[in-house]
Amino acid sequence: MSIYEKLRHIQLGLKAPKSQYNEFGNFFYRNCEDILFAVKPLLEEENCTIVISDELLLIGERYYVSATVELIDCETGEKVSNRSYAREEHSIKGMASSQITGSASTYARKYALNGLLCIDDSRDPDSADKSDADKPTSPLGKEELLNEFKREIKRTGKSYKYFLREAAANAIEELSEDFLNNALIMLRKCPDKKKGDA
Structure with a gap:
């Protein structure tokens, strides 16, 4: 079975419910941890693993976190990956620079996972909704x-x-x-x- 066939099985079998709740907006959403928790049993079934890495990029005058998610077949070493970006704020009151980078990293990782695992978050308030x-x-x-x-x-x-x-x-x-x-x-x-x- 190729890495793409395994990825397809994972995409079709993945159920990552929106278990987080925002009281102000009265909506449920999923975060990066929810996705990783839901996908682990499927990774075991397909004998695959996921590796996530970050890279800090300076584009113009702003820093971006580039997050790459790789699905790796443990039997063959085949890989398939997806990448997403999130821009750092210059500053956020009450947050250290490391926390600002961490927040951008979490955001980028979530959307890199979404792209790889075929998760549609178009209804989430932090996404590029088409309405x-x-x-x-x-x-x-x-x-x-x-x-x-x-x-x-x-x-x-x-x-x-x-x-x-x-x-x-x-x-x-x-x-x-x-x-x-x-x-x-x-x-x-x-x-x-x-x-x-x-």
């Missing part, structure tokens, strides 16, 4: 992002405190453009607040 709500109408600057963020908070009745806690920030002005863009994707999927809500 109109996720498509920016135009590139916004920091001030415009903040204004849109405030409007969405008012419309949905959500709390600023949640986002400040997630970003380890003391004020919304400290939120990065990347964080604001992701927050807006989440907020646009939330319904209007009910009448009578504070």
Whole structure:
């Protein structure tokens, strides 16, 4: 059996449920650990192993983590791989530089695994969803992002405190453009607040 046939069997047999829960957005999601936990029994069945490696790349003025996932046939040594990238933030309040790199690594590894194992996360809030709500109408600057963020908070009745806690920030002005863009994707999927809500 070739490595591609084994990969196909693993893809078809893999069940990686979304066991993590986000209370704010009221959605379930899967993380990298969930995928690895689910795939291990199938790797044993097919006598294969997975090796994940990271590489730090400087592209322009920004650093990216490149994560490569290799599926290796333990009998023949055949390999098939997939790669994904995640950009590091310049800084995140309350996080050391090693934590910022680790966060980007986790993100890149998850999507490298998704690609290799044929997992569709298109409905997850941190993915490139194809819905109109996720498509920016135009590139916004920091001030415009903040204004849109405030409007969405008012419309949905959500709390600023949640986002400040997630970003380890003391004020919304400290939120990065990347964080604001992701927050807006989440907020646009939330319904209007009910009448009578504070």
